[in-house]
Amino acid sequence: MSAYFAELSKALKAAEIFRPCLVLDRDRLDANIALVKQRLAPGLAVRLVDKSLPCLPLLSHIAKSLETGRFMTFHPPVTQAVLDAFPAGDLLYGKPMPVGAAKAALARGGADWWSRVCWLIDTPERLSEYGALAAAFGTQLRFAFEVDVGLHRGGFSGPTEIGSLAIPKGLRCEGIMAYEAHAPEIPGLFGGAAGALKKASARAAEFVAALDADQRRILNIGGSKTALLHGGGVANEVSIGLPAAPRLRHARPRRLPAGRFHCVADPEGARSGAARPGGHFPHAQGARPLPEEGLLSLWRQVDGRTGVPRRHEAERPDRAVVQPAVHGTAGGRGGEAR
Structure with a gap:
């Protein structure tokens, strides 16, 4: 598990969220x-x-x-x-x-x-x-x-x-x-x-x-x-549609401010029929910040020819990218980000 998702899992546990959920970066x-x-x-x-x-x-x-x-x-x-x-x-x-x-x-x-x-x-x-x-x-x-x-x-x-x-x-x-x-x-x-x-x-x-x-x-x-x-x-x-765009390049890794990650969905509540504001957007008003402990940006290496991200952390900062936001959501089980 990368440092990004390991730290995100810590944030979920700190927020005492131990159920499937959607996290927005x-x-x-x-x-x-x-x-x-x-x-x-x-x-x-x-x-x-x-x-x-x-x-x-x-x-x-x-x-x-x-x-x-x-x-x-x-x-x-x-x-x-x-x-x-x-x-x-x-x-x-x-x-x-x-x-x-x-x-x-x-x-x-x-x-x-x-x-x-x-x-x-x-x-x-x-x-x-x-x-x-x-x-x-x-x-x-x-x-x-x-x-x-x-x-x-x-x-x-x-x-x-x-x-x-x-x-x-x-x-x-x-x-x-x-x-x-x-x-x-x-x-x-x-x-x-x-x-x-x-x-x-x-x-x-x-x-x-x-x-x-x-x-x-x-x-x-x-x-x-x-x-x-x-x-x-x-x-x-x-x-x-999806909150994604061409990959964004950064010069170096950075620390992230508090409030970066928000829990915006509660599938269990939706399945149980729990009353939630927002009508047919059952999680519409449920967005809330997660506590963080110095979460880091996720860096990945991109193939220079195809532009397809490789599944391991970058070793060369000049080729490092932050993935589109669609990769910045995590649906985890029991406080674990995946």
Whole structure:
């Protein structure tokens, strides 16, 4: 066990936490946020993915740091929690919802669901269903088209499909949502990630060209692995989920201030049905600092060719890195960090 996780285990024991839990490393999180701000292309806004950051204080901290009120959401109860926590937030669904689920959410949620939620439409049939839903409620619903830019997981496959659609009364098109998670996995033999991203951006531009000028408020693309690789295209925002960013280099090891580690989740409490503030974010208000005893940064060596971290501590400071924040969380058993 590395010194980092050994000391983290001591902190858990000092806090008398002897159950499975999630620990957030704030230093690494903040370092990653700073790097996102530094490397994000000019003109691109960030939309935070709530299902990947399912803790309201965490979501709030990142949103405030990145100066964004945009969120991507996936599940109506979580959507409601985010709407309540961020009164000025703008939410875009990251997956098409069955019209029955949308109907139930609209019936329970009220005006915020009409004005601040943008639904995702992936087929002509769903567009028609949502048109009927808007008519039934006597209101206007916002939506964006899900478009296929190479992942082939769903959405409209060509710009002509969108251009030929008649948008029902009561629906307002806000733009498109494109996802290119396939790009980082493309082998170099077939053009690699750079080639796939270029093709995805070009394809997205074709879809945007099929929209009217007043239908381009949301031009969404990207994910945690690709968000910082975009720039200069038609997109005006990128989605980021896991609190991770390209690896951050430091000059030397350092001591950490108290309050760096926070316990933010209690799976046992959630399973037992224990009442906790935060609704469907059961650990939303449970973040609290852990006592520390001179915790050290975790240093790892990175392969200079691939950028993949090796699983042992660095011997050369010039190649030392702090891992992304996703590696700065620890789910341990009985006070042991892993």
